[in-house]
Amino acid sequence: MVSTGSTSGANVFEYAPAPESRSIVDIKPSYGLFVNGEFVDGHGRSFKTISPSTEEVLADVAEADVGDVDLAVKAARRAHSRVWGRMPGKERAKYLFRIARIIQERGRELAVLESIDNGKPIKETRDVDVPIAAAHFFYYAGWADKLEYSGHGTESLGVAGQVIPWNFPLLMLSWKIAPALACGNTVVLKPAETTPLTALLFAEICQQADLPPGVVNIITGAGDTGRALVSHPDVDKVAFTGSTEVGRAIAKSVAGTDKRVTLELGGKAANIVFDDAPLDQAVEGIVNGIFFNQGHVCCAGSRLLVQESVADEVLARLKRRMATLRVGDPLDKNTDVGAINSAEQLAKIRELSAIGEQEGAERWSAPCELPDHGFWFAPTIFTGVTQAHRIAREEIFGPVLSVLTFRTPAEAIEKANNTPYGLSAGVWTDKGSRILKMANALRAGVVWANTFNKFDPTSPFGGYKESGYGREGGRHGLEGYLK
Amino acid sequence: MTRVDVRKTYKLFIGGEFPRSESGHSYEVTDARGRFVANAALASRKDARDAVSAARKAFPGWSGRTAYNRGQVVYRIAEVMEDRRPQFVEALRQGEGRSAAAAGKELDASIDRLVWYAGWADKLTQVVGNANPVAGPFFNLSTPEPTGVVAVLAPQESSLLGLVSVLAPVIVSGNTVIVTASADRPLPAVTFAEVLATSDVPGGVVNILTGSLDRTAATLASHMDVNAIDLTGLAGDPDQATALEVEAAANLKRVRRAPVAEPDWGDDPGLDRMTAVLETKTVWHPIGV
Numbered sequence: 001m002v003s004t005g006s007t008s009g010a011n012v013f014e015y016a017p018a019p020e021s022r023s024i025v026d027i028k029p030s031y032g033l034f035v036n037g038e039f040v041d042g043h044g045r046s047f048k049t050i051s052p053s054t055e056e057v058l059a060d061v062a063e064a065d066v067g068d069v070d071l072a073v074k075a076a077r078r079a080h081s082r083v084w085g086r087m088p089g090k091e092r093a094k095y096l097f098r099i100a101r102i103i104q105e106r107g108r109e110l111a112v113l114e115s116i117d118n119g120k121p122i123k124e125t126r127d128v129d130v131p132i133a134a135a136h137f138f139y140y141a142g143w144a145d146k147l148e149y150s151g152h153g154t155e156s157l158g159v160a161g162q163v164i165p166w167n168f169p170l171l172m173l174s175w176k177i178a179p180a181l182a183c184g185n186t187v188v189l190k191p192a193e194t195t196p197l198t199a200l201l202f203a204e205i206c207q208q209a210d211l212p213p214g215v216v217n218i219i220t221g222a223g224d225t226g227r228a229l230v231s232h233p234d235v236d237k238v239a240f241t242g243s244t245e246v247g248r249a250i251a252k253s254v255a256g257t258d259k260r261v262t263l264e265l266g267g268k269a270a271n272i273v274f275d276d277a278p279l280d281q282a283v284e285g286i287v288n289g290i291f292f293n294q295g296h297v298c299c300a301g302s303r304l305l306v307q308e309s310v311a312d313e314v315l316a317r318l319k320r321r322m323a324t325l326r327v328g329d330p331l332d333k334n335t336d337v338g339a340i341n342s343a344e345q346l347a348k349i350r351e352l353s354a355i356g357e358q359e360g361a362e363r364w365s366a367p368c369e370l371p372d373h374g375f376w377f378a379p380t381i382f383t384g385v386t387q388a389h390r391i392a393r394e395e396i397f398g399p400v401l402s403v404l405t406f407r408t409p410a411e412a413i414e415k416a417n418n419t420p421y422g423l424s425a426g427v428w429t430d431k432g433s434r435i436l437k438m439a440n441a442l443r444a445g446v447v448w449a450n451t452f453n454k455f456d457p458t459s460p461f462g463g464y465k466e467s468g469y470g471r472e473g474g475r476h477g478l479e480g481y482l483k
Numbered sequence: 484m485t486r487v488d489v490r491k492t493y494k495l496f497i498g499g500e501f502p503r504s505e506s507g508h509s510y511e512v513t514d515a516r517g518r519f520v521a522n523a524a525l526a527s528r529k530d531a532r533d534a535v536s537a538a539r540k541a542f543p544g545w546s547g548r549t550a551y552n553r554g555q556v557v558y559r560i561a562e563v564m565e566d567r568r569p570q571f572v573e574a575l576r577q578g579e580g581r582s583a584a585a586a587g588k589e590l591d592a593s594i595d596r597l598v599w600y601a602g603w604a605d606k607l608t609q610v611v612g613n614a615n616p617v618a619g620p621f622f623n624l625s626t627p628e629p630t631g632v633v634a635v636l637a638p639q640e641s642s643l644l645g646l647v648s649v650l651a652p653v654i655v656s657g658n659t660v661i662v663t664a665s666a667d668r669p670l671p672a673v674t675f676a677e678v679l680a681t682s683d684v685p686g687g688v689v690n691i692l693t694g695s696l697d698r699t700a701a702t703l704a705s706h707m708d709v710n711a712i713d714l715t716g717l718a719g720d721p722d723q724a725t726a727l728e729v730e731a732a733a734n735l736k737r738v739r740r741a742p743v744a745e746p747d748w749g750d751d752p753g754l755d756r757m758t759a760v761l762e763t764k765t766v767w768h769p770i771g772v
Contacts (some may be wrong), residue, residue, distance in 0.1 A: 135618065151611070244735070251732035256725030263735065413759050420707075420734065439766045443631075449768040456617035460625050464762050465710065466735045474615050476625060 016324065018333040020122045027197065030060040034203035036075035037213025038041045040362035040396040042068050049196055053330050053374040059195050064219035069188070069228040072217040076159040077234055077398030079214030084186050085156055088143035090240045096141030103174075106205065110198055114170055115330040115457040117197040119339030120293055121374070122331050129242040132455055133174035136473075138180035139457035143478060147183065150475055155483040157260055158236035161229040164199075166192035166244045166341050167296040167397075171455075173199055175472045176239050176265060177216060178457075185237065187214050189316055190229055193222040194342045204289060213426065227253070235259060237481065239478060241298070244421075244466050245397075263469025264298065264462055266395040267423030270416035271301030271452060272438065274312045274409075277428035281450065283317045286401070289426055289452040291325060291379050295399040296345070298467075299424035301452055303392060304381075305412050312348055315403065316447035322379050323365040329371070337399060338453040340375040349377050349398035356382045356391035361402070373386035387418055395421070409434065413441045422464030426452045445471070493523040493669065495530060495693060496676035498537030501688020504530050509692060510671035512669060520688040523669045531661065531699040535706050538632045538659040539688030546657035548671025554604030558684045559657050561597040563682045564590070570674055571643060573745035578642050578668035587666035593647045600651035603757060605744055611758060627761040629738055630633035630655035634703035636696060636716030642668035644748045647674060649715055654688055661690045661703060663716060685707060696723075704712035708771045711737035711760050718745045 029044070032039040040311075064072065084092065085319030090281040103110065110126035110131075110133075115155060149153040160180045164172040169191055180187050191199035193373045203218045220226060231253050237260045240250050244265040254261055271289045273282045274482050289301025306314050330338035357363050361382040370376035377398055385392050385402040392402045406412040416425055425444040427435055435449045443464045448454060455461065460476035470480045493512070503509075506527035513518050524530075538563040545553070564571065568590060575586035621770040632651045638645030642665040653660045664672030676691045692699050696716065703711055704727040712731050717724040724741035731738050739759050 112623060247736060248732050250739075251735060252729045255720060255728035255732065258740075265735070435768065439764075445762065447764065447766045448732070451621070451767055451769050453618075454619070454621065454767050455697060456615065456619070456623070458615040458766070459617050459623050460615070460763050460765050462763070468735060469737050474625065474765075475613060476763050 014365050015334045020331045022107050031200050033060045034218040035066050035072045037201050042450045052341050061220045063221040065224045066228045072219050073234050074231050075214035077394050080186040083212045084215045085184050093141045093144035095213045095472045096137050099135045100137035102205045103173050114198050118195050119330050121335040121338045129171045133170045136174040136178040136457040140182035144182040152479045154483045160185045160187050160237040161235040162189040162239045163226045166195040169195040179477045179483050188217045190219050190226050196220045263468035267298045267467050267470040268419045269424040270305050271426035272412050274309040274429035276430045282428040283321050285452045290401040291357040291399050292453050304337045304403045305406050308407050311405045339445050346375040359389045360483045361385045380412045392438045415445045420466040421463050423467035494525045495672045496691040497534045514577040523693045525694035526699050531702040532660040537687035545688045554601045559603035559682045561594045563678045564594050567692045574671040589644050593644045596647050600655045604655045622768045625763050625765045628764050629762045630762050631710035633658045633660050633711045633760050634709050635662045636710040636711040637662050639665045640722035640744050640745050641748050643671040648748050653760050658690045658760050659688045707734045713739040714741040719742040
């Protein structure tokens, strides 16, 4: 498949395809579960993982049934009580440093595999997902023998059951596993059913690092497997990243238990542009905020709040910029926007976009040719959106931006906070005191001022309100894994 | 001829005012030996909802105060309590069956607890927040903020020290609160409400409901405008606590689960009652010229 450059206007550069070779990855025809340090057969019905950019079947993946989940939890329990929970922190640290190094060494392989299985551009897996995943292990490795200085104690919880989404498969794995292991917990992790391959490659990395068996167990499957894991009575800690709907179900299922829980759920972030903002930078920030990772980002800036006096100017520049976005082959190094992760997600994005039109908002999509096969959605904005519109209230989780306007800072705050979510927010202005006023007033766990979608292992991430509870990253990220 | 004493009507405390229950219901409060003491207001579901509205309305103002100011306001509660010693001692003797000396000690501990928490107002941010050394040219700072409107089911046994120990850590960081008092021993809570009303606490920051938890707890647990709930008052009642935790999932409230048994309120409180109702906000800004 060939990358499709924009064909919209005379000023747009044409790019020759620059595909990354996929020969570096060795995708096996089938994968088992990684339990107690070995790959074993699952007892559920196996499922297929496909490349969302081509719909090519990549591999057959085992499904863990209730019995398999139980074996994985037992392996993790054994590893916790016999090995990992008693190992001195400085020794645990060295295993985590090893893992960080192997992720760096095999970075290219991980990046290509992630792009194939997830559909996201190689530019992003290469420059964001994989390096930050390695950085997470490097950061938390150093905490393992310094927990007494963390302010959160030193005692591990036990077995962590972790369920992660498909939007940043390897990165979310690292956010979950690195702090858990640093604190002395053992892990049973379930990757999303559409993106299991990098987690299974990570299992190999654990073997290469000689991580003791059972410290990390990777079980594959869909919702039933996840439910069996989080409701397993011998799991001490549940960590989940995903939809608010599933987060709610998990919060109910752990009621009355002693399980500790952290939930990182949905969002509907406001990205607020004031009239004094440097507009070209703001436009880059808007594009990065909503089209990064095809908009499959819980903290995406999916509601643009633009000050009325510059709304026309911002929209004109935004459309011009969107017309230069290159949508296509995830393995092409020129590609800005890759494939939608699944047919199911594509259907959801289409449905909400259709509702946006029905409810009276005006739709504009970047002029780009979409490939014939695979799951694709052109970068799209809706103008004339009101707060009552569903596209202003519900998480679309795709490359769709809802544009609203405001006149005063107070109105911007009111609109930005008018959501049950509270994961992130963005502010664009040249005025320092206004940045700080807005940052204080926005009810969100992460506020990006004159930037957007920045992540770092030292920086706590997590939401207010229905975006979940607990923080991942930084010193704060240790709290969820210590007694 | 002996003078006939003037008895007090014990009412709810909502939005800085003392309404009777909108339902018109009251219930008999007895002393530790079962003798009649007073009729207290039996809060209804509607009272609980009114209290949530009052707490939400008070939240922007209270959370917007400076930490220094909040510390002084909480300290002022302790000052006014000290002024009302005889009344609290009497209430503790009646309700908890304590000797005058034991009731006095309990009151001392309650006042000291308020003073201890008052001092935290302007230190918490420094202890639980921090700058983050991100790998790039960015200013990056994590600071705690109040989670919002918090419902607290206060302990059933320790009607004053327990009450103060669950309430002070919630408000000191800027949250506003709806507290359900000990159902059988509500009078110290009502007297405490009178202290609040005559101190500097803005109306609606603390709202106190008396009566049976059966009438109010489920409303608070399922209310979509409550951000967190503390189930301490259900110590030893795991079935009810589990049911409320399930209700609380409706809007993903932060839940502090009920202990197996009421703790010893004389123990060092630690930070966790404060941190349980805090959010961490992380702000990024590029560094450049």
